[in-house]
Amino acid sequence: MTINALIQNTPLTVLIPYTIAFLALLIGSYTDIKTREVPDWVNLGLIGTGIGISLLFSIIFFKADFILASIAGFGILFVIAWIMFYTGQWGGGDSKILMGMGAIIGIDFISKNFFLVHFFVNMMLIGALYGILWSIFSIFKNKKKFVKEFKKSMKGKKVRLTRRIVFILFIVLALTAVFIPDKIIKSMMLYLAVVSILTFYLWVAIKAVENVCMLKYVKPSQLTEGDWIAKDVKANGKYITGPKDLGIEKKNIRKLIALYKQRKVKNILIKEGIPFVPSFFIAYVITLVFGNLVFLFV
Secondary structure: OOHHHHHHOOOHHHHHHHHHHHHHHHHHHHHHHHHOOOOHHHHHHHHHHHHHHHHHHHHHHOOOHHHHHHHHHHHHHHHHHHHHHHOOOOOHHHHHHHHHHHHHHOOEOOOOEOHHHHHHHHHHHHHHHHHHHHHHHHHHHOHHHHHHHHHHHHOOHHHHHHHHHHHHHHHHHHHHHHHOOOHHHHHHHHHHHHHHHHHHHHHHHHHHHHHHHOEEEEOHHHOOOOOEEOOOEEEOOEEEEOHHHOOOOHHHHHHHHHHHHOOOOOOEEEEOOOOOHHHHHHHHHHHHHHOOHHHHOO
C-alpha cells in the first residue's frame, strides 16, 4: 500500500492526533538536543491540543469514547511521568511531553486501542539502548577526562568498600556454582557472579561520565525552570536551592539572578541530563511501523 493510499484510508480521528504527536516529538527532539530542554509551548500545547481535539471529536460524533480515552491516557502517563521525574530519571520536559502523548493519543479500553502501551514498552527498550550509546559516545568524546575521573572514583573510600563487598559476593557465587550439581542453578550462580562485577564497574563508569560530561557551571540568568542543581546554593547562610528540589523553580531563578547582581552568589553548578526526547521519537516511529518490538521476538 502506498503512503497516499494509507493516508486516504486512515480516519481523520486517527490521522490528526497521530500527526500532531509526530510533529511535537520531532520538534521536542530538536530542541532537547540543541538546548537540553523542551519548550512549554510544545509540552503544554500537546496536552491542551490532545484534550481539546478529543472533546471536539466527542461532540462531532456524539461519542464520549474520544474524551474518555484522552483523559485515561493523560492520567496513566501522568502517574508514570511523575514517578520518573521524582526519582530523578527524567527532566521536566521529558515528563510533560509524555503526558502530552497520553492526552493526544489516549488509551481506549472500549475499542481496545492500546497503541500507547506498545509505545511505552518500545520507549523503555529504545531508551535503555539510547542511554547506553549516549554514555559511550560521551566517554569517547571526553576520553582523557573520563579515564582520569574513573581512576579517581576507584580510589574513593565508598567505592573501595563497595568493591570489596562485590568481590566477596563474586567469590561466594562462583564457589557455590562449582559445588552445585544442578546445571540450571549453576548457570544462574555464574550469571549473578558476572553481573555483580559488571554492575559495579558500570556504576563507577556512570558516575565518572556524570562528573565529566554532565556537570557544568552557568550564570543564574542562564538557568531555566526544571534545571537540576548539582550542589546546594546558599546566600548569607540561607538555603536557596539544591539537588533535593528535583528541578529549580522560576521564583528561585529570579532570586538567584538578584543575588548574583549583588555578588552574593556565584555561578551555579547544574547537572545536564541525557536528552531523552529523541528516544521517544524513535520509539514512536518504530511503534507506528512495527508495533510492539517484544512481539517480534516472541
